Amino acid sequence: MVAAVFFPGLITMGLYLILAVWAERKLAAKVQWRYGPLYVSEKLGGVLQTVADLLKLAFSELVVPSYTNRALFAALPAVVFFVEALPLLFIPGGPGLVMIPSGYGLLYVVAIILISTPAVVAMAWAEADKFTFIGLLRELLLEAAYEVPLVLSLLAMALVYGTDLSTYAQGLPGIAVNPVAFFVYLVATAMATSRFPFEIPDADAEIVLGPYTEYGSSLFLLAYGSNYVKLYAMALLGALVFLGGWAPLAGIAGIAVYILKASALTAFWLLLRAVYPRMRIDQALRLGWRELLFLSAAAVGVSALWRLW
Amino acid sequence: MVGAIAFLVLLAAGLALLYAVPKLFAPRAKTKPKELRFEAGNPPYGRLRRRMVIQYIRYVLAAASFEALASLALVAYSTAQQDLVTPLALTAVVAGVMAAVGGDVWSHD
Numbered sequence: 001m002v003a004a005v006f007f008p009g010l011i012t013m014g015l016y017l018i019l020a021v022w023a024e025r026k027l028a029a030k031v032q033w034r035y036g037p038l039y040v041s042e043k044l045g046g047v048l049q050t051v052a053d054l055l056k057l058a059f060s061e062l063v064v065p066s067y068t069n070r071a072l073f074a075a076l077p078a079v080v081f082f083v084e085a086l087p088l089l090f091i092p093g094g095p096g097l098v099m100i101p102s103g104y105g106l107l108y109v110v111a112i113i114l115i116s117t118p119a120v121v122a123m124a125w126a127e128a129d130k131f132t133f134i135g136l137l138r139e140l141l142l143e144a145a146y147e148v149p150l151v152l153s154l155l156a157m158a159l160v161y162g163t164d165l166s167t168y169a170q171g172l173p174g175i176a177v178n179p180v181a182f183f184v185y186l187v188a189t190a191m192a193t194s195r196f197p198f199e200i201p202d203a204d205a206e207i208v209l210g211p212y213t214e215y216g217s218s219l220f221l222l223a224y225g226s227n228y229v230k231l232y233a234m235a236l237l238g239a240l241v242f243l244g245g246w247a248p249l250a251g252i253a254g255i256a257v258y259i260l261k262a263s264a265l266t267a268f269w270l271l272l273r274a275v276y277p278r279m280r281i282d283q284a285l286r287l288g289w290r291e292l293l294f295l296s297a298a299a300v301g302v303s304a305l306w307r308l309w
Numbered sequence: 310m311v312g313a314i315a316f317l318v319l320l321a322a323g324l325a326l327l328y329a330v331p332k333l334f335a336p337r338a339k340t341k342p343k344e345l346r347f348e349a350g351n352p353p354y355g356r357l358r359r360r361m362v363i364q365y366i367r368y369v370l371a372a373a374s375f376e377a378l379a380s381l382a383l384v385a386y387s388t389a390q391q392d393l394v395t396p397l398a399l400t401a402v403v404a405g406v407m408a409a410v411g412g413d414v415w416s417h418d
Contacts, residue, residue, distance in 0.1 A: 001311060001312050001315055002312075003312050003316075004312040004313065004315040004316035004319070005315065005316075005319070009312075009319075010316065010319055010320060011318050016408050021327075032344060056355055058330045058331060059331060059334055059335050060331060060335055061331065061335045061336055061337055061338065062328075062331040062332055062335060063343045063344075065343070065344045065345070066344050067344065067345065067346055074328075078324045078327075078328070081324060082320065082324065083319070085320055088315075088316070089313050089316065093363070099313040099316055100312075100313045101314040102310065102385055103387075106383075106387075107383060107384060107387060110380070110383065111380075114376070128357055129346045129347050129357070130348070130355075130357060131347065131349075133399070134356065140369070141365050141368065141369065143371035143372070144365075144368045144369050144371070144373075145368065145372075147376045148371075148373055148375045148376050148379050148403065151376060151379040151380055151383060152400065152403070154383070155379060155382055155383045155400070158383060158386055158387060160388065162387070163383075163386075163387040189312065208347065208349070208353075211345055214346065217331045218327040218328060218330060218331050218336065221327060222327060223323065237352060274329060281365070282364075282365070285365060285368045288368075289368060289369065289371065293403075294402075294404070297403065297404035299398070299399055300400040303398075304397050
């Protein structure tokens with residue numbers, strides 16, 4: 001129950017959504033010599049601005065247009081949000097702190113991460129707009145670029161640690177065993193969560209907001225927030241698989257360590273917004289199927305050598 | 310399992326609340342432009358869903374086939390007494406074919 005409600009469950013996920021959006025804006029502002037959000041709660045560095053934005057959106061008029069399938073239009077943002085949150089069922093927050101303990105936890109997480117893209121594509125299709133259509137094509141193509149390297153990088157770690165996620169916090173952290181797999185995971189996750197320089201499906205300077213264009217009010221909250229839920233799940237998974245999760249501590253201190261590691265990974269992915277220009281889809285595809293794929297195959301080789309040694 | 314059910318139920322309740330709040334409390338001012346699809350300030354025109362750009366289809370095909378191989382390797386490793394042969398063989402197939410494809414892509418750049 002603690003895992004469901006507190007960590008890695010709902011309360012931490014909600015706080016993460018608020019803080020990640022604020023941190024993204026603040027980090028980009030720092031790099032660009034701006035203040036960033038400061039209008040609400042100036043003394044707290046504007047951290048409550050996201051809460052204000054959230055409330056404002058939730059109390060905005062809910063428009064469900066008549067030109068498309070209204071039921072699908074309204075339901076799919078919640079479906080996407082729900083699917084993006086499902087990996088949390090299998091990711092442990094500490095020793096014994098997992099909602100569904102399973103020897104195949106890593107497999108379930110990978111499968112859920114990969115089926116979330118069809119949900120986003122369905123949502124964009126139901127919106128029935130030229131910009132959402134271009135966005136869904138880009139989303140599909142981007143998944144074609146990252147999914148094989150992502151699976152191979154996690155396969156590399158499974159060769160050493162197995163597929164039971166609770167064993168990853170024992171012994172050497174994954175980054176020391178296989179730094180190549182860690183690098184591939186970093187880049188593939190940036191692609192999977194549309195971080196810069198792979199913010200291609202929802203490139204706001206080109207196609208309004210891609211798959212999120214038609215949504216407003218709480219539907220926009222759900223649709224856009226789902227991306228940060230995925231980032232949360234990927235940050236937790238990365239912190240556990242590559243950085244040792246809660247190790248070397250246990251209990252509440254271990255949870256704090258785990259959150260710190262996931263936050264460090266998140267900060268890296270968020271900072272990319274401020275330091276990279278956006279790639280074109282063909283550049284991302286080529287990167288995924290050349291450098292990234294070869295690196296991920298090499299990562300599997302490194303793990304095999306580690307096992308044999 | 311109780312935790313998982315609690316998580317799913319609470320999450321669903323939270324999502325339902327996000328639907329209920331604007332439905333109950335937000336002002337309603339239905340106008341025709343709000344009902345139209347977004348066209349960057351223009352009236353809707355032309356076909357909505359065009360043909361997919363075929364130039365990237367090779368990547369989609371490659372992903373569809375090799376993702377299955379990579380996932381198969383992961384499943385095979387976890388279910389077959391953790392032997393190394395299957396995942397390594399499958400990864401070698403992926404890497405080998407992609408080396409050929411990658412070389413081809415490089416040669417055309």
